[in-house]
Amino acid sequence: MDRVPVLKIGDLLLVSIQVDLEDRLTTQLQEDLAERIVSTGAHGVIIDITALDIVDSFVGRMLATIASMSRVLDAETVVVGMRPAVAITLVELGLGLRGIRTALNVDLGMAMLRDLRQLHMGLPGTTPEDGARDLAGIS
C-alpha cells in the first residue's frame, strides 16, 4: 500500500503531501506520525499541504487529530503551504481549523517550531550561542 513519506530533519518531522489523499492513506499517515514522533523523539511536525488542491472535512479532521495527538506526545504541529482558494473553501465548509498552527511556508513553519520550543524549554536555559544561532536562522 502507498504511504505518505515522513522525513526526519534534526528534531523535526516533515511530511509533504504530494498525492490526492484517499481516506485510507489519510488514516495511515496519522498512525505513522504517532509512531515516528515516539520513535524519533521529535519535538515538531511540519505538514506541507502546498500540493493539495482541496482539503475536505476528512483531511481537515486528520490535521486536527495530528495536531492534538502530537501535543500529547510533546510535539507541536504546524500546517504550511495552504493555498488561498483552499483557505476560502475550508472556512465556508465550516472548518476553521481552530487549534491548528499554520505558517505560510516550510521556512516560517520551522522558525515557529523553534520559537515554541524555546518558550517551552524556558528561556533561562538557553545558552547565548543557541540564541545567536536561532536569531540568525530566523532573520
Add this chain to the structure above:
Amino acid sequence: MIQAEPAGPVQVQEIAADDDVVRVRQVVRAAAVATKLNLVDQTKLVTAASELARNTLIYGGGGRAEVQPVANGFRRGIRIVFTDDGPGIPDVDRALTDGYTTGGGLGLGLSGARRLMDEFELWTEVGTGTVVTAVKWER
C-alpha cells in the same frame, strides 16, 4: 427546482470504494476546468463533491456520481448528482445541520457541501435511497 439545461455529456463514476471518492474528485475537477470555473469555484465544487461522494459511500453504502456541464441562458456551470439506494435519511433537517452526524465524522459533509454550491436539492426516502443534486455556476 434547479433551472439548468444540459450543455455537454454526462460522466458517470461508480462509488463503491475509498479510491472512487478520489476518482469523483478527478472527474469533477476536469469538468470544472473545461467549463472554465475560476480557481476558488473549482475548489469549492471539488470539495463539495468530495464530501457528497464520501456520504454516498459511507451512509448510502455506495452508489454513483453523475457530472455534467449545464447552462442557464448564457451562464455555464457544473451539475453533480449523487445517487444511492441506501437506507435514506429519516430526519433531513437534522442531517443538514452543522455538526450533526451518525457516522462519526464532523457532521459538515451535507451542510458544508450545500454552502459551497450555488444550488442544492436533496431527495430521500427511508428504505429507498437518497439523491443529492447540486450546481456550481460560473461567476
